[in-house]
Structure formats: structure tokens, C-alpha cells
Amino acid sequence: MPQPFPSSPALQSNLEVAGRLLERFRAHPLGHYINGQAQPGSGEHFTNTTPIDNTPLGVVSAGTALEIDQAALAADAAFPAWRDIAGDARRDLLHRIADAIEARAHDIALIESVDTGQALRFMSKAAVRGAENFRFYADRAMGARDGLSLPAEEHLNFTLRQPIGPVGVITPWNTPFMLSTWKIAPALAAGCTVVHKPAEWSPLTAQLLVEIAHEAGLPPGVLNTVHGIGEVAGKALTEHPLIKAIAFVGVSATGSAIMAQGASTLKCVHFELGGKNPVIVFADADLDRALDAVVFMIYSLNGERCTSSSRLLVQDGIHDEFVERLKARVTKLKVGHPLDPAVEVGPLIHPRHLDKVCGFFERASQGGAHIAVGGTRHPSFNEGNFIVPTLFTGASPDKAIAQQEIFGPVLTTMHFSDEADAITKANGVAYGLAAYLWTKDVGRTVRMTRKLDAGMIWVNSENNRHLPTPFGGMKASGIGRDGGDYRFDFYMETKNVCIALDTHAVPTLGKA
Numbered sequence: 001m002p003q004p005f006p007s008s009p010a011l012q013s014n015l016e017v018a019g020r021l022l023e024r025f026r027a028h029p030l031g032h033y034i035n036g037q038a039q040p041g042s043g044e045h046f047t048n049t050t051p052i053d054n055t056p057l058g059v060v061s062a063g064t065a066l067e068i069d070q071a072a073l074a075a076d077a078a079f080p081a082w083r084d085i086a087g088d089a090r091r092d093l094l095h096r097i098a099d100a101i102e103a104r105a106h107d108i109a110l111i112e113s114v115d116t117g118q119a120l121r122f123m124s125k126a127a128v129r130g131a132e133n134f135r136f137y138a139d140r141a142m143g144a145r146d147g148l149s150l151p152a153e154e155h156l157n158f159t160l161r162q163p164i165g166p167v168g169v170i171t172p173w174n175t176p177f178m179l180s181t182w183k184i185a186p187a188l189a190a191g192c193t194v195v196h197k198p199a200e201w202s203p204l205t206a207q208l209l210v211e212i213a214h215e216a217g218l219p220p221g222v223l224n225t226v227h228g229i230g231e232v233a234g235k236a237l238t239e240h241p242l243i244k245a246i247a248f249v250g251v252s253a254t255g256s257a258i259m260a261q262g263a264s265t266l267k268c269v270h271f272e273l274g275g276k277n278p279v280i281v282f283a284d285a286d287l288d289r290a291l292d293a294v295v296f297m298i299y300s301l302n303g304e305r306c307t308s309s310s311r312l313l314v315q316d317g318i319h320d321e322f323v324e325r326l327k328a329r330v331t332k333l334k335v336g337h338p339l340d341p342a343v344e345v346g347p348l349i350h351p352r353h354l355d356k357v358c359g360f361f362e363r364a365s366q367g368g369a370h371i372a373v374g375g376t377r378h379p380s381f382n383e384g385n386f387i388v389p390t391l392f393t394g395a396s397p398d399k400a401i402a403q404q405e406i407f408g409p410v411l412t413t414m415h416f417s418d419e420a421d422a423i424t425k426a427n428g429v430a431y432g433l434a435a436y437l438w439t440k441d442v443g444r445t446v447r448m449t450r451k452l453d454a455g456m457i458w459v460n461s462e463n464n465r466h467l468p469t470p471f472g473g474m475k476a477s478g479i480g481r482d483g484g485d486y487r488f489d490f491y492m493e494t495k496n497v498c499i500a501l502d503t504h505a506v507p508t509l510g511k512a
Contacts, residue, residue: 090141437459
């Protein structure tokens with residue numbers, strides 16, 4: 001039975017275009033892309049479904065250690081030539097890739113919305129951000145190997161950077177296109193070659209990215225894409241001896257497994273992992289702006305993003321009024337077909353993830369919290385992975401809903417009394433990715449940001465990305481930083497060269 005989605009001319013138009021774009025994936029199995037050519041794979045496949053109604057979008061080749069080995073060999077063979085290409089040539093090529101992404105941004109957004117369930121209003125921006133990522137790192141390709149001059153009294157020291165070699169990139173199922181560009185663009189700008197293993201729950205736009213890159217002129221073997229299950233293809237990639245480093249975005253438990261799998265080959269790892277991020281609202285804040293940011297940062301992108309502000313801490317004096325206003329906003333969120341431009345919240349990525357998120361509803365009640373809004377599957381859309389946007393109130397900081405990453409449109413609220421109480425509750429989780437602070441007190445801003453255990457802190461703002469700045473977390477939220485030249489610290493080795501001025505006394509041994 002078709003879903004009873006309210007129809008509109010815009011939705012119908014998007015459905016027609018998306019249907020034509022998706023026909024290629026329904027007609028033929030989605031294979032790998034290795035050494036500049038499409039590869040059918042070894043014969044194993046898995047079905048890719050849309051979270052809108054869980055119907056098949058097609059079948060996808062399930063990569064094995066064989067395909068990973070072929071891709072790693074191709075990346076290794078292509079590395080010397082790609083490493084030695086002049087920086088300005090890499091810059092021009094990455095700009096051509098960005099041009100092609102922009103030209104196909106609407107197609108990418110439509111496919112990604114159907115594949116992930118993310119609302120088109122956000123996916124359209126994610127595709128454009130993918131082009132911005134390539135442009136940003138294109139303009140840094142010429143200076144990627146630059147180092148520092150570190151003179152001493154009788155020696156001249158200077159540093160050089162060189163690409164580490166073939167690298168593995170494992171990307172997640174939420175906003176997969178943008179996050180793939182966020183990892184792959186700096187690797188290519190640095191002079192590394194790449195083997196990309198996309199998430200099996202949202203594989204389609206990874207194929208578009210690798211096709212776009214080669215149509216723009218990327219040499220064979222520089223970017224290779226192998227689809228597959230994490231426990232098979234992902235494991236083979238993290239264990240492969242030719243792969244020098246692994247960049248991974250996903251859950252913390254998988255990050256631990258990858259670290260163990262790469263230990264025997266001493267792989268460098270960069271992890272962007274989970275978050276249980278606090279947003280702290282003091283009584284002196286601009287409460288209208290804070291309310292807008294609170295709603296946006298948990299209910300946009302279906303709550304399926306690592307930087308979502310999933311814990312709301314509100315100061316005692318304003319807590320009840322602020323939460324009442326919040327409840328009114330949450331009940332008005334528009335849930336529906338992700339290709340409808342008016343929709344704000346779409347379906348969750350997969351039935352297994354739906355079950356995980358719904359499992360927290362009963363745990364909330366058992367833990368003494370109140371389900372103020374939602375807490376159920378959406379009654380209007382039975383075939384897909386839809387839930388009612390949910391708000392928990394009265395939560396205890398030590399309960400699961402306040403400690404564990406739910407990764408859905410679910411917000412947990414708590415109150416706090418003063419700065420010390422806010423810091424205790426904000427820091428009292430295993431994660432430390434992001435934090436959001438709302439106050440007009442400059443002194444408090446300095447005190448709080450010094451004490452918050454978070455790799456990124458936004459003050460009086462939602463998540464606003466400035467590409468040169470570092471992006472990453474503390475504790476169980478990850479290792480390393482994305483953004484700016486920080487990314488080159490991972491994809492490149494830094495070496496020091498020390499040249500004597502021939503004026504210092506060289507120690508001597510063995511002279512009479």
C-alpha cells in the first residue's frame with residue numbers, strides 16, 4: 001500500500017525526477033569502482049531499501065577481502081604518480097570536481113533524500129557543501145606540503161610534509177555525500193590515494209561521487225569505491241597492509257574495533273565518533289534565539305547527526321516556561337515524505353535503527369522521565385521508519401536517555417542551578433564532541449568554555465561550520481581533528497630537516 005503522504009505539485013515533481021534518477025540503480029546491481037572502472041564484484045549482493053516505505057531501491061555488490069585487495073593494490077600503484085603531481089594541477093582538478101558536483105547538486109540531493117530519509121530541505125544544502133569542501137581543499141593543495149622554518153643558533157631546521165600513502169575512508173549513513181567529501185577532498189589535496197567504503201544503508205551517492213571525480217579527470221586508482229558490509233569489507237580495509245591510515249565516521253564501538261583491527265599494521269586512525277551533546281541555556285540568554293537553535297539542532301536531519309544537541313540543560317528560574325514553549329514547537333514539526341520541500345522531519349534510516357530509537361521510549365518512562373511529546377511511531381505512516389518527534393522532560397542525568405546516544409529526533413531536558421551544576425551535568429557523559437552555550441555574560445562564557453569537555457563549543461549559536469577551524473571531539477567522541485590544515489596533519493607525515501652552519505663543535509670520540 002502506498003503511504004498516505006499529502007500531495008503537492010513540488011512533491012510530485014520531485015518524485016518524478018527522483019524516479020528517473022533511481023531507475024539505473026533498480027535496473028542493474030550497484031557495483032564497485034576500482035582503478036577507474038566499474039566492477040561487478042564477486043557475486044554476493046545485499047538489498048538497499050528506502051526508509052520511506054522500506055521498498056527496495058536495488059541490489060548492491062557486497063565487497064569482500066578480494067575487492068578490497070584489488071582496490072588497495074590500485075591505490076598503491078597510483079600513489080607515486082598522484083603524489084608527484086604539482087599542487088596547482090591537483091588544485092585545478094579538485095575545482096573541476098566541485099564544478100561537477102554543483103552541476104548535479106539537485107540530483108544528488110534527491111537521491112540522497114530517498115536513500116537516507118533526510119528531508120530535501122537539508123540534503124540540498126549538503127550537496128552544495130560537498131562542492132564547498134572540494135573547493136576549500138583545492139585551494140590548499142599547493143601549500144599542503146609547506147612546513148615551518150625553525151632556526152637555531154648554529155643549525156637551520158625546517159619541516160616538510162609528505163602524503164602518507166594510500167588511505168581508507170569509511171563513511172556513515174547520515175548525510176553520506178557531504179561527509180564523504182569532507183574526508184576524501186583533503187586526502188586528494190594532500191596527495192594521498194583513497195579506498196572508500198561507504199555505509200551499506202545509504203550507498204547510492206558514493207557511486208555518484210566516484211563517477212563525477214573520474215569524469216572530471218581524476219586518474220585511475222586515485223579514488224576507489226568498494227561497497228559492502230562493515231564486518232567484511234570494512235574489516236578487510238582496516239587490516240590491509242597497503243592502507244596506511246583509516247579515517248572513520250561512526251559509532252564509538254566501531255571505532256574501538258577498527259583500532260584493534262589496524263593495530264598489527266600500526267595504522268594511523270582518525271575517528272569522528274558519537275556524541276551526547278549538551279545545550280546549556282542560562283536565564284540571561286536571548287531565549288527566543290536559544291529556542292530556535294534548540295529545536296533546529298536536534299530535530300533537523302532527523303536528529304541523526306553527531307553534533308545534535310540531544311541534552312537540554314535549562315537554568316532553574318526559566319526552566320518550566322522555556323520547556324512549555326519548547327513543547328509547543330515540537331508538536332508543530334512537520335513530519336512526512338522527505339522529498340516534500342515543506343517537510344522538516346523524515347523517516348529514520350533503517351528498521352533496525354527505528355527499533356533502537358523506539359527502545360528508548362519505554363526506558364524513559366522506567367527511568368522516571370516524562371514523555372512530554374511523541375514517544376511513539378508515527379500513526380500516519382505505517383510502512384516507513386517514521387516516529388513522532390519526541391521530547392523527554394524531568395530526566396535524571398544518570399539514566400540511559402541522558403547518557404546514551406539515541407541518534408534520532410529525541411530531546412532530553414534537565415534543569416540546573418548554577419555554573420558548577422551545569423558543568424557537572426554537561427560533562428557527566430562518556431562523550432565530548434560538541435557543546436552549545438547560551439548566555440549574555442562574557443565572563444561566564446570564558447569560564448564555561450574552559451571547563452566544558454568538548455572539542456567544539458558554540459556560544460549563542462547553532463552548529464555553524466567555518467571550514468578552516470578544527471572539527472573533532474574528546475573522550476569517546478573521537479581522535480584527531482578535521483577542518484583546515486588540521487586535516488593534513490593526519491593525511492601527511494611531517495619530517496624535520498636539520499642543516500648545520502658548520503660553526504658548532506662536533507663531539508669527538510676515540511682521539512688520543
